[in-house]
Amino acid sequence: MSEDTTTAAPPAQPPLKPSLEAVLMVVDEPATEEHLAKVLDRPRRAVAAALRELADEYTREGRGFELRLIAGGWRYYTRPEYGAAVEGFVLDGQHARLTQAALETLAVVAYRQPVTRSRVSAVRGVNCDGVMRTLLQRGLVAEAGTEPETGAILYVTTHYFLERMGLRGLDELPELAPFLPEAEQVEGESQEGVPSFDVDEEDDTGDSPTDH
Template identity: 85%
Template structure:
């Protein structure tokens, strides 16, 4: 029986690692337990065990309990390496997909990823991560109804665009006649894309300096 229990613990740890690799915000032990069909106690014990193992092994990442949920974070002592990697890509050109996503955030902010995806008609999670890494967008709280993270443009965005404020953005309506229809769709919360489909924007080869 001991061997069976050990195998079950290993399987649970592996499943938790796989799920936590793709979460966008901290996941609670209760939610993870429901998804994996385990008890909250089993999941909580496995999460703490994983966190202790990563610390003991001096891994480059750690598993933290933040705001009631668990998520992977890079370990503070490796912040310089992460910063060097992120800043190395600051001068790279933005793809057309990234520019379109940035425009949606600029005009609809604060806005959630799902709303941005609904407006563009494709999953934009990968592109949003790029914009966050570039410092062009930042988190702006959570949506009261759904708890989804909201995003806004940053001062760095204004600097790169040569704007003193968002009020200097050009009027959108003359260039997007269907804006009202899109707004109605997003307000209804009905996405016009398959949420499980891969982000096809990542490989867009049209680039623009920003």
Template identity: 85%
Template structure:
């Protein structure tokens, strides 16, 4: 395994999406078990050494990530003071899709109480949601989140989404189909309201 770890590091340095254990095993001509063990050992070693990056298993594969405690330094370097974040409207719409998928645009708009067509186009363009067939009754296009969404959120699967109940308001009744009160789960979410939320074009 002495030569496997450096090979894995070299490959993972150039991937643009999480690499699966099966794919890595095929490329490096090793067994999936050997690759899985080596990946976990590498991840543990980086943690013990206190490296500025970590090797994480997300969206069905493995990829390097900056450690959370160094996010501010990376953001300052990459963005240089400019904001490249989703608006509050986009985050809320993405939350509805994530928790109600597969879901139509009209259903998303009904939950949020505003027309979401423009925001949905933005999420599609960014690769966070995708089309997944049509609703049998109405023929409306249905949408779901993508593997890129899981990757950006650092999730292995949708079952790791946080439960909604702890975040729902206690003082007032909340309809079962409503997602009002759902907090933003984007780690880069800005703490502001979207001024264009009412028109959303």
């Protein structure tokens, strides 16, 4: 009896678009085309084309969600006209918006990054320790090493910041930088590690300033 020398055909790959949809349903942050191509074992060009086709299909069909290219990757987002419905469901009456102080601090970091906490305080004219802690906890800013001259911690915005702002990169920030003081102007106004404010003065959040 002769041996069967035929080899079994490799299993067919599942369709690309449904595979992309399945993966994008579970991502925690925007997925790059390179990463998606790798995990699905497909050519990057095919993945890129399929993603754009899916985005166009969702728009034509008027879905409640859309597929966007944000911060270098792709992710599902609620379509803006249905944002109020989702906000009502998620927050259920709770307000989780940033305070004015937090927004101002975030703006200074965005336009002056990498920047130390004391320089942010100098630009705003008020201690911002508590606000910076809030922004760190929410993942909007992150530590990025230290300043060589002083050893002070430097802060930058994160990919989550770009995602929440709907930006592909920092180069898409509005042209507001000219309205902020230059770094040289605040250089002599504050030094990290040397309190620029009364240590008994409360910061924006009502917390007493603490060293980090």
